[in-house]
Amino acid sequence: MAAAPLLAVEGLTLHYRSQGGIVRAVDSIDLTVHRGEALVVLGESGCGKSSLARALLRVLPRNVARLAGRVAIDGTDTMPLSDERFRREVRWQRIAFVMQAAMNALNPVVRVGEQVAEPLRVHRGASAERAAARAREVFELVGVSTDFLARYPFELSGGMRQRVVLAMALITEPDLVIMDEPTSALDVLTQASIMNRLKAIKRERGTSFILITHDVATSSEIADRVALMYAGQIVEHSGAAAFFTAPAHPYARLLMASVPRLQQRERPQAIPGEPPSLAAPPAGCRFAERCPQRFARCAEDPPAFRVADGHDARCWLFAGHGDG
Numbered sequence: 001m002a003a004a005p006l007l008a009v010e011g012l013t014l015h016y017r018s019q020g021g022i023v024r025a026v027d028s029i030d031l032t033v034h035r036g037e038a039l040v041v042l043g044e045s046g047c048g049k050s051s052l053a054r055a056l057l058r059v060l061p062r063n064v065a066r067l068a069g070r071v072a073i074d075g076t077d078t079m080p081l082s083d084e085r086f087r088r089e090v091r092w093q094r095i096a097f098v099m100q101a102a103m104n105a106l107n108p109v110v111r112v113g114e115q116v117a118e119p120l121r122v123h124r125g126a127s128a129e130r131a132a133a134r135a136r137e138v139f140e141l142v143g144v145s146t147d148f149l150a151r152y153p154f155e156l157s158g159g160m161r162q163r164v165v166l167a168m169a170l171i172t173e174p175d176l177v178i179m180d181e182p183t184s185a186l187d188v189l190t191q192a193s194i195m196n197r198l199k200a201i202k203r204e205r206g207t208s209f210i211l212i213t214h215d216v217a218t219s220s221e222i223a224d225r226v227a228l229m230y231a232g233q234i235v236e237h238s239g240a241a242a243f244f245t246a247p248a249h250p251y252a253r254l255l256m257a258s259v260p261r262l263q264q265r266e267r268p269q270a271i272p273g274e275p276p277s278l279a280a281p282p283a284g285c286r287f288a289e290r291c292p293q294r295f296a297r298c299a300e301d302p303p304a305f306r307v308a309d310g311h312d313a314r315c316w317l318f319a320g321h322g323d324g
């Protein structure tokens with residue numbers, strides 16, 4: 001029997017209560033991440049990417065209306081665990097999280113070396129000496145000179161602070177690191193340099209990553225697989241090469257055509273229209289209203305159809321290809 005994937009997510013759902021009704025930020029999402037693999041969750045602002053990370057890590061606001069589904073690590077569902085057990089056994093131990101804008105959340109009055117060492121002391125009970133020694137190692141791993149261990153956050157550039165935050169996520173040697181827009185605030189060269197570090201860590205340590213981003217260019221740097229999100233759902237899930245060269249879902253194709261490229265003559269085309277409100281999504285395909293290829297069937301909600309081996313799209317155009 002094949003080993004269970006590191007992470008297997010089925011039917012993950014996170015709804016919020018709001019004045020406008022129930023917001024279906026994450027609506028029955030399936031995902032798989034294998035060891036040493038980087039999955040990029042790609043999607044426009046507001047499609048539910050951060051909510052997906054919150055649901056995976058159970059870092060939840062108070063107004064949750066519904067959290068459901070299966071989040072299995074090495075084949076064991078973590079959903080039935082109490083919050084206390086999840087905190088003790090899963091978060092930081094198995095899965096670490098780099099929140100959106102985390103580099104701005106570093107404590108300004110604590111030296112960065114001490115901040116990086118803290119998860120090891122708090123979550124693994126390591127001694128101060130051991131934690132300090134490991135902090136040196138992870139600084140080197142993410143490409144920050146150990147001369148900076150004794151510095152304060154304001155003494156570091158944005159790129160260095162982001163590496164420090166990444167070092168903090170890696171210090172407990174988690175199997176999976178989830179990063180929400182980790183490099184969006186940085187310039188292109190710094191982004192590329194951090195992505196190269198992540199690739200090396202993935203290769204050398206077998207660490208898995210989920211990278212959440214709206215940025216197609218950054219995601220293509222590191223992705224082994226891509227999950228494209230639209231209005232709270234995954235609409236395409238595929239190997240990176242297939243996704244970037246032959247996207248299947250009409251939304252994926254339009255998204256790719258909207259990305260500016262070097263040496264491109266024609267102007268990239270924006271996708272007309274707006275995503276639907278997650279408080280009142282349409283009953284059928286959520287992209288139908290904006291889709292140039294819509295037809296009668298799109299009034300019904302499509303399941304995920306197989307486009308090719310390991311490549312699924314949630315679109316009726318692929319209904320003939322196989323079963324969802």
Ligand SMILES: Nc1ncnc2c1ncn2[C@@H]1O[C@H](COP(=O)(O)OP(=O)(O)OP(=O)(O)O)[C@@H](O)[C@H]1O
Nearest residue numbers: 016018023025044045046047048049050051061278
């Ligand atoms: N605590 C909350 N209560 C109610 N609605 C929320 C809450 N947090 C997020 N939402 C809504 O859920 C939807 C998804 O938000 P989310 O932040 O997950 O999207 P995102 O794709 O990460 O966007 P961005 O890239 O802009 O952060 C949005 O409509 C947002 O307004």
